[in-house]
Amino acid sequence: MLPMTTESLLLISRDTRSSREVFETHADRLERRTGVDTVELATYESEPVSELRDQFRAMSAETVYALPMCMAHSYDTVDGVPAALSYISGEVHYCEPLGQSPAITDVLLEKASTHVPATGETSLVLVGFGSSSKPYHRQAANYHAARLREQSDYGEVLTCYLIQNPTVECIRYNVSNPRAVAVPLFVSRTEATERRVPEELELDRGGIEYADPFGDHPRITDAIHAEVEKQRALAYGDTSASRSFEAQLTRTCRPVATDGEGVL
Incomplete structure (x- = not known):
């Protein structure tokens, strides 16, 4: 039997006009459906590292599934966001964006x-x-x-x-x-x-x-849930998880001292 660990789902996005309200709806559904201990929201305006590091340092879950709430990877999600995730003390599983669900x-x-x-x-x-x-x-x-x-x-x-x-x-x-x-x-x-x-x-x-953007449509919640379950399965049953594009990003993207964000 696998040892029990505390798990958190982290939804990350730029702070836009209605993002927090929309994400809170998804978070409420996911807290009931995924079985994680907590679902947290993290929004930023322009600089993921400087704006999110204190929140990420405070996270105590042993396993964190971090999912960018966007259609596809951007400069932020392949650089700033994974660098900010390095401040989380637990094991981070960086999920794919929702775009190909x-x-x-x-x-x-x-x-x-x-x-x-x-x-x-x-x-x-x-x-x-x-x-x-x-x-x-x-x-x-x-x-x-x-x-x-x-x-x-x-x-x-x-x-x-x-x-x-x-x-x-x-x-x-x-x-x-x-x-x-x-x-x-x-x-x-x-x-x-x-x-x-x-x-x-x-x-x-x-x-x-x-038409309107996706918003709090239930099928978006389904897409998030499916990605978390995929990451869970990979984490516990397939070493290929460590070779994914997102896993490479969390290994290689770090704040650096020359940017004023890293630690010498």
């Missing part, structure tokens, strides 16, 4: 069809944040776009991004059907989902409906 596909289809029914004469547009240098956002968007082409009746499923091609501002001219719906690939409301995306889609021209 099949549950996300279900949420996207539900959000889209609420606004524009799926037919051969309607289009679905997935709007991601994107990255000028990393492939992760494109990979996540393409994954769900491919699934939606197979599993829905939309005449076309397109992808676009705020900071990489194809851009949001150009997608209107790529849509072939007279009616379309755009769904943002964001967990919670942000300045981008509230202002930038609607402006660049030119929603006031008509023809494109716009």
Whole structure:
């Protein structure tokens, strides 16, 4: 029998307009479902290490499952967040972002069809944040776009991004059907989902409906739960867990003295 250890689930995200309220809803559900001792929230504005280290130092759980509440890895989640996690005294299992969970596909289809029914004469547009240098956002968007082409009746499923091609501002001219719906690939409301995306889609021209971000949808809770259970299984039954991309990040990313964050 494996010895009992205290476990905590840590949900990490930038502090956005509605992030804490949304994450508290997921945390309440997960506390009942995952069997961990605690579910904690960690939000930051711009500097994960300086803003989160005191909270992380205070965590007493022997095992911590840390999950970035975003669609795909970004500069923060491959550098600042894993560096901040080094302040946790317990064993940290850094989870993948939510972006390639099949549950996300279900949420996207539900959000889209609420606004524009799926037919051969309607289009679905997935709007991601994107990255000028990393492939992760494109990979996540393409994954769900491919699934939606197979599993829905939309005449076309397109992808676009705020900071990489194809851009949001150009997608209107790529849509072939007279009616379309755009769904943002964001967990919670942000300045981008509230202002930038609607402006660049030119929603006031008509023809494109716009859905809300995922928010506190129950299937997002399912996606988080599934990732935690995967990490548990890997931790106790498969040495490949130590070779994952996220495990490498927690081993190699550390605050350094020259940044004013590390300890000499």
